[in-house]
Amino acid sequence: MMKFYTIISVRNISNDKIFNNNEIRLFAIMRNESLRLPHFFEYYKSLGVDRFFLIDNSSTDDSVQIALQCQAVHVFRTTDSYVNHWYWMEHLLEKYGKGYWCVVVDIDELLYFPQAEKLSIPKFCQFLEETGSTAFRALLLDMYADKPVNSSNYTPGQNPLTVVSNFDKEYEKIQFSFFDRLRWQFFESIIFTGGMRDRVFGKSTPPSILSKIPLFKYLPDTYLVQGMHAINGAQISDLQGVVIHTKFIHDFIEEVREECVREQHYGNAFYYKHFNQRITQNPSLNLSFSGSVRFQDSAQLVELGLMKTSEQFEEFVRTQTEAENTPST
Known part of the structure; x- marks a missing residue:
């Protein structure tokens, strides 16, 4: 596999003796997810996930700090374009997922x-x-x-x-x-x-x-x-x-506008631009x-x-x- 990425481990996990073959391992990529992370960890730990492998892609909030406060959470960082995100995921799955039941989700x-x-x-x-x-x-x-999306207020940790x-x-x-x-x-x-x-x-x-x-x-x-x-x-x-x-x-409408500018998701943010057409027509969109x-x-x-x-x-x-x-x- 060609490398299009640079991934740096934030928490050293080499030769971790607490690893075992029966673990349920979760893999995810995150960027500015401090809003959702507290419930995300609570939910998946209560479901029975043993260990988390997260790739942070240039977060500017405290996502990494929140993740590192949790046990059995291993964080990697990359500043490369999200265009290459599946190479990052394949790299982590290949290194830490082989032979395990893996949960692969977004935050x-x-x-x-x-x-x-x-x-x-x-x-x-x-x-x-x-x-x-x-x-x-x-x-x-x-x-x-x-109610309208922009007034569907959510606080960290809330279900x-x-x-x-x-x-x-x-x-x-x-x-x-x-x-x-x-x-x-x-x-x-x-x-x-x-x-x-x-x-x-x-x-x-x-x-x-x-x-x-x-x-x-x-x-x-x-x-x-x-x-x-x-x-x-x-x-x-x-x-x-x-x-x-x-x-x-x-936070959906703000995310859509940001990703339309970044153009790092599929097809230069094709789906985000599709969303944005309707949001532009009605900023107070009710779904x-x-x-x-x-x-x-x-x-x-x-x-x-x-x-x-x-x-x-x-x-x-x-x-x-x-x-x-x-x-x-």
Whole structure:
């Protein structure tokens, strides 16, 4: 792999003896995420993530300081253009993710799976292992408030679902072609698109890809596509989850304007510019409509078809829950 980046470790992690093969490891890239980081860490630690590997890309706030205050959080820094971000991610996954169950998300994304209220992520991965699966597909579920985005105020540490508690329930499923840089060939994968993105901002070409592979076991033949939208060389579970997307809070409009100027995201900030067209027309944009649904729990999302479970998985959860609630003798 050619190097287009310079990554510096902020916290030395070489020969760390507390590493073990059963860890659930999370990988993410951040830039000025001090608003979301406190709840991000709280959420994923409560879910059962053991260790975090974060790449900071030129933050000007106290994101790095917040991250370094937490145990089992390892921070790397780069000032290179975000254009090269997937090379950074591949580098860290290759060095610290091989053989592990890996969570790969953005800081504004919260992995959510069927029965997540009852089951930890290590137990969830246990079920995936037992059923021969090495990856888990999810819908990126855009959450929004019932008020204008610029007044959807959020404070650090707050559960974002108390602010952005609504979502669209209608999405499309289509086939899309992705490029595998490991095999140097294209492959087809199912993706989700539509939802609030198309309803509010209009359809785009290429479409808004709302598919995520947020959890997978990194094996030698595995290739995760940029943006976590698809995976090749993996056995994807029949179960399906969502990634709760918390982008659309009060800082969204400022972020859009900044990224339109920086032009470091996909296609010179193609999607941000797509957002900005609508924001320019209406700076007090409200994303809700009469068909918006208020978030309740994982059972609701299964009932709506946004998540998928199975009888085998439900029995597994029952068994695990009973075992945990049985007093030891």
